[in-house]
Amino acid sequence: MSKAFTTAFLFAAFLVSTHIKAQKLSDKYRPQFHFSPKANWMNDPNGMVFHNGIYHLFYQYYPNDKIWGPMHWGHATSKDLVSWQEQPIALYPDSLGYIFSGSAVVDAKNTSGFGKDGKAPLVAIFTHHDPVLEKQKTGKHETQSIAYSLDDGKNWTKYSGNPVIPNPGITDFRDPKVSWYEPQKKWMMTLATKDRITFYSSPNLKDWTRESEFGVDAGSHGGVWECPDLFPIMHNGKEVWVLIVNINPGGPNKGSAGQYFLGDFDGKDFKAYSKETKWLDFGADNYAAVTFSNTGNRRVLMGWMSNWQYANQVPTDPWRSANTVARDLGLKSVGREIYLTSLPVKELNALNTTGFSQKNVNVKGELDLTGKTKNTTGLFRLDFDTKSVGDFSITLANKAGNEMVIGYDKASNQYYTDRSKSGKIDFEKGFGVKHSAPRFSKDAYMDITLIADVASIELFADHGLTIMTDIFFPDEPMSQLTIKSVSGITLDNLKYTGLKPSMGQK
Numbered sequence: 482m483s484k485a486f487t488t489a490f491l492f493a494a495f496l497v498s499t500h501i502k503a504q505k506l507s508d509k510y511r512p513q514f515h516f517s518p519k520a521n522w523m524n525d526p527n528g529m530v531f532h533n534g535i536y537h538l539f540y541q542y543y544p545n546d547k548i549w550g551p552m553h554w555g556h557a558t559s560k561d562l563v564s565w566q567e568q569p570i571a572l573y574p575d576s577l578g579y580i581f582s583g584s585a586v587v588d589a590k591n592t593s594g595f596g597k598d599g600k601a602p603l604v605a606i607f608t609h610h611d612p613v614l615e616k617q618k619t620g621k622h623e624t625q626s627i628a629y630s631l632d633d634g635k636n637w638t639k640y641s642g643n644p645v646i647p648n649p650g651i652t653d654f655r656d657p658k659v660s661w662y663e664p665q666k667k668w669m670m671t672l673a674t675k676d677r678i679t680f681y682s683s684p685n686l687k688d689w690t691r692e693s694e695f696g697v698d699a700g701s702h703g704g705v706w707e708c709p710d711l712f713p714i715m716h717n718g719k720e721v722w723v724l725i726v727n728i729n730p731g732g733p734n735k736g737s738a739g740q741y742f743l744g745d746f747d748g749k750d751f752k753a754y755s756k757e758t759k760w761l762d763f764g765a766d767n768y769a770a771v772t773f774s775n776t777g778n779r780r781v782l783m784g785w786m787s788n789w790q791y792a793n794q795v796p797t798d799p800w801r802s803a804n805t806v807a808r809d810l811g812l813k814s815v816g817r818e819i820y821l822t823s824l825p826v827k828e829l830n831a832l833n834t835t836g837f838s839q840k841n842v843n844v845k846g847e848l849d850l851t852g853k854t855k856n857t858t859g860l861f862r863l864d865f866d867t868k869s870v871g872d873f874s875i876t877l878a879n880k881a882g883n884e885m886v887i888g889y890d891k892a893s894n895q896y897y898t899d900r901s902k903s904g905k906i907d908f909e910k911g912f913g914v915k916h917s918a919p920r921f922s923k924d925a926y927m928d929i930t931l932i933a934d935v936a937s938i939e940l941f942a943d944h945g946l947t948i949m950t951d952i953f954f955p956d957e958p959m960s961q962l963t964i965k966s967v968s969g970i971t972l973d974n975l976k977y978t979g980l981k982p983s984m985g986q987k
C-alpha cells in the first residue's frame with residue numbers, strides 16, 4: 482500500500498468512526514431521555530431486536546434533511562432500553578428502492594444459511610420502495626427484501642435473491658414484521674397490505690408462502706394500514722394473540738395511531754374475538770409502535786413520538802422526531818373485555834434522582850408543587866393513586882405562560898390532554914388542541930403515572946389501561962407543576978421523582 486493511499490484509508494476510517502453521534506442536549510426541545518437522532522429526519526422504529534445483551538433500534542432515517550426523503554435504516558443501540566447511542570447508518574437505498582419499515586430477527590437455528598462459523602445471523606426483513614416504479618403508477622413498487630449481519634448489526638449484506646416477496650399488484654404492500662412460530666417451526670410474516678393484513682410463512686426467511694388475510698371487514702379504516710405486529714401474551718393461563726395495526730390517518734384523536742385486535746392464531750389464520758378496534762394510545766404521538774424481537778416472554782413496545790399530520794413541520798432543529806419510552810405490554814380484563822396494557826419499563830427507574838412522596842394529600846382547588854420539585858428542567862415522573870376518583874388536572878407551566886394540561890373529567894369519565902396553550906402550536910392548525918381518552922377501568926380506585934421530558938408527556942392511567950402520549954414545544958422549559966381539583970380529590974400516595982438525562986452529550 483502506498484503512503485498516500487494509507488493516509489487516505491486512515492482518514493476514511495477516521496471519518497467512519499466519528500460518524501458515531503451523540504445528541505446535543507442543549508438543543509432547544511431536545512428530548513433528554515427519549516431517543517432522537519442527532520440530526521435530520523427520523524420516523525418509524527424498525528428492526529427492534531435484543532441480541533447478545535444489546536437492544537438494537539433501527540429507524541426510518543433520511544440523513545440529508547429534516548424532512549422525509551429517500552429512506553435509510555438508521556441505527557442506535559442500548560444496554561438498558563433507556564440510554565441509546567446512535568450508530569452509523571445500517572441500510573442504504575439501492576437499485577430496488579428506498580429501505581422502508583420492517584423488522585429484524587435472530588436466526589438462531591441458521592434457517593437462512595446466512596450464519597457462519599456457528600454465528601447466528603441477524604436478519605432484517607424490510608420493504609423496498611421503488612420511487613421510479615411508483616411514478617409509473619404500476620402499483621407494484623413495494624416488495625419485501627432481506628439483509629443479514631454477522632457483526633451485531635454493524636455491517637449488512639443484502640440478499641442476492643431480493644426481493645423475496647414480489648408485489649402481487651397491491652399499492653400499499655409493506656412493513657413486514659417477522660417472528661418465529663415454534664409450534665410449526667416456521668417464520669411468520671405479518672404484512673400490511675393496504676386495507677388488511679396478509680400473513681406469510683417461511684422455513685428459511687427466503688421462500689415465503691401466503692397463508693391468509695385479516696381485517697378487510699374489521700377495525701378502523703379511516704386510513705391505510707401500516708406497521709403491524711403479531712405476538713402472544715399469556716392471560717389467565719390462556720394464550721391470547723395480539724395483532725397491532727397502525728393506521729394513518731384515522732386515529733381517535735386525528736392523524737396517525739395504533740389499533741389492536743385480540744384473538745387466536747394457529748400458524749395460518751388470525752381469528753379476532755371482536756371486529757371492533759381497540760386503541761393502543763389515545764394521544765396523538767405514538768405511531769408505528771411495534772415490539773422488540775427476541776425478548777423471551779417479555780413484550781416491549783416502542784413507537785415514533787410524532788404524527789404524520791405535522792411530523793414534517795415540528796419546530797425542532799437540527800433533527801425531527803423522537804421515540805416514546807420503551808413500554809412493557811400486558812393484558813388485563815375489565816368485565817368481559819380484555820385490553821392491552823402498557824407501562825414504562827422498570828429500567829427507566831435508573832434515571833430517578835431526588836423527589837418527594839406524601840400520603841393522603843387533599844387537593845381542593847390548587848396544589849402547587851413547584852417549590853418542592855427542585856427541578857427546573859421539566860424532567861420528572863409523577864405517580865399517585867386515589868380511592869376518591871374525582872376530577873383532577875396536572876399542569877406543567879413556565880414563566881412564558883405556556884401550559885400543558887393532563888387530567889381526568891369525572892362527568893364524561895374521560896382522561897384528556899390539552900396542548901392548546903403549550904407554546905409553539907402554529908406550525909399546523911390541528912396541533913394545539915385537546916385530546917381525550919376513555920377510562921376503561923371500572924375500579925373505584927385510580928392510579929396515574931405521568932412521565933414528562935422537555936417536549937413530551939406520557940400518561941399511563943389505571944395500570945396502563947389508558948395511555949396518552951403527546952408532544953409539545955414550550956417557549957422555555959416547563960418549570961412549574963400544579964395539581965388542581967374542583968370537586969376535591971385525596972391522593973393516597975403522591976410521589977414526585979426528578980429524572981436525569983440518559984442521552985448524548987451535555
Ligand code: FRU
Pocket residue numbers: 524525541552581582608655656707708769
Ligand atoms: C409509516 C410508514 C410506513 C413506511 C414508512 C416510510 O409511518 O408510512 O408504512 O414503511 O413509514 O418511511
